[in-house]
Amino acid sequence: MRTLFHDVQGQLHTIEGLAAAGIMIATLLLVMEGAVVVTPQTGLVLDANLKQIGDDALTVLDTNDPFDGIILKHYVALWNNTTTNEIIYDTIIFGNSSGNALNRSLSYLLPDDVLFNLDFIYVNDSTTDEVTVRRVIDNGEPGVDAVVSRRLVTLFANESGYPLSAYWNSTVFLNDPQVVEVRLTLWQV
Amino acid sequence: MAGINPFVRDEGGQWILLSGLIIAVGLIVLSILLNQAMMAGGRSPEAILKFPKDDIREFRWEVHRWAHHNVSRLSDGAYISNLTNQTMLLYGSRGISVNLSVLDVNATNQTANLTLFITDGPTTCNFRREYVDCIHESI
Numbered sequence: 001m002r003t004l005f006h007d008v009q010g011q012l013h014t015i016e017g018l019a020a021a022g023i024m025i026a027t028l029l030l031v032m033e034g035a036v037v038v039t040p041q042t043g044l045v046l047d048a049n050l051k052q053i054g055d056d057a058l059t060v061l062d063t064n065d066p067f068d069g070i071i072l073k074h075y076v077a078l079w080n081n082t083t084t085n086e087i088i089y090d091t092i093i094f095g096n097s098s099g100n101a102l103n104r105s106l107s108y109l110l111p112d113d114v115l116f117n118l119d120f121i122y123v124n125d126s127t128t129d130e131v132t133v134r135r136v137i138d139n140g141e142p143g144v145d146a147v148v149s150r151r152l153v154t155l156f157a158n159e160s161g162y163p164l165s166a167y168w169n170s171t172v173f174l175n176d177p178q179v180v181e182v183r184l185t186l187w188q189v
Numbered sequence: 190m191a192g193i194n195p196f197v198r199d200e201g202g203q204w205i206l207l208s209g210l211i212i213a214v215g216l217i218v219l220s221i222l223l224n225q226a227m228m229a230g231g232r233s234p235e236a237i238l239k240f241p242k243d244d245i246r247e248f249r250w251e252v253h254r255w256a257h258h259n260v261s262r263l264s265d266g267a268y269i270s271n272l273t274n275q276t277m278l279l280y281g282s283r284g285i286s287v288n289l290s291v292l293d294v295n296a297t298n299q300t301a302n303l304t305l306f307i308t309d310g311p312t313t314c315n316f317r318r319e320y321v322d323c324i325h326e327s328i
Contacts, residue, residue: 016206023213030220048234055243121282123275131282150243152251152279154272156258175268179251179275 046188047147050114054149054186057109062151069161075102076153076180079120079136080165103137106184114186115139121181124171146187153180241285241309248276248287248307249316256303256321261296263303285309292318299323 061072068074106116118137124130155168155178164172172178255263255272262268273289280287285307292302300323305316 012202012206016209020209020213023217027216027220030217030224033224044234044238048237051238121279123278129274129278131278150247152247152276154251154255154258159258175265176271177255177268179272179279181279 043145047145050145050186050188051147051149053110053114054116054147054184057106058149058151058182058184060109061105062153070153071105072151072182073153073155073162075105076120076182077155077162077168078165079167081134081167106137110186113189115142115189116187117142117185119183119185121183122178142185143187143189146185149184149186151182151184153182154178155180239311241307241312244280244285244309245307245312245314248280249305249319251276252289252303252305252319253321253326256301257323257326260294260299260301260321260323263291263301264294264296280307 058072061075062070064070102118106118110116116137117135117139120134120136122132124132155162155164155172157164157172157174157177168178269289269291273287276289277287286309288306290304292304294301301321303316303319303321305314305319307314
């Protein structure tokens with residue numbers, strides 16, 4: 001009579017079955033561990049990509065053109081402390097008089113599904129250490145995945161090719177140039 | 190033969206057993222590779238977003254532009270202090286510390302030696318004796 005303890009048949013099959021089960025569990029664990037680590041970070045790829053798009057757009061505007069000079073610097077220099085979304089500069093080639101030219105330039109350079117806000121940040125008076133933030137382009141409230149790209153522009157008094165607006169003329173002096181941070185906030189819709 | 194353990198005596202299905210083992214090991218290796226690839230995919234953008242390469246490049250670039258605008262003015266203490274102070278406040282408002290010292294300026298040769306420093310805490314960058322040649326560099 002065969003009992004549970006006396007039956008010696010099929011041991012290899014039993015061991016093989018156990019080993020297969022172990023291997024399958026180990027494989028599942030490894031794959032699931034990877035998925036848990038990666039899933040929350042996939043958004044970072046989109047953020048990095050969006051930031052690169054913003055940096056590229058600002059780089060294009062901040063590049064010295066043999067005819068127009070540095071477009072971004074023109075925009076900043078001619079900004080006259082105007083309120084949000086008003087026309088800043090409308091005589092350069094890819095600007096347009098029917099709207100905020102900087103808004104149009106950035107709209108051309110950025111993909112259609114990307115919205116953006118633009119701020120000029122500068123130290124209003126070096127002696128008071130006051131940082132002023134002015135919203136120049138406002139396209140709404142940034143989404144949760146918004147990223148920021150930045151460029152510095154320095155305005156010098158009497159710099160040829162970059163006439164200053166009346167507002168900057170009152171703050172920029174020969175011994176006191178104005179450093180302006182152009183902050184581009186982008187988000188995908 | 191009755192005394193020999195059937196586990197040792199059974200020699201059938203060796204190839205099936207061996208191939209099963211190879212497939213299992215292959216699956217584990219593939220899983221590890223897949224896992225590592227996914228980890229790398231997650232780490233790269235994290236590194237891109239956390240390392241302040243744009244801030245470092247922008248600060249260095251802007252200082253070069255100051256030199257190119259008028260290199261001899263860099264030896265004017267009040268002038269360079271105004272520029273440095275504004276930049277320190279702009280970067281400082283988002284937790285980044287920057288500093289600039291002018292070591293020497295050669296107005297005749299249109300060159301300057303500068304020291305730049307920038308840190309956001311985890312990353313610190315020092316440009317010691319940064320050489321600016323305003324004639325041969327194009328900005």
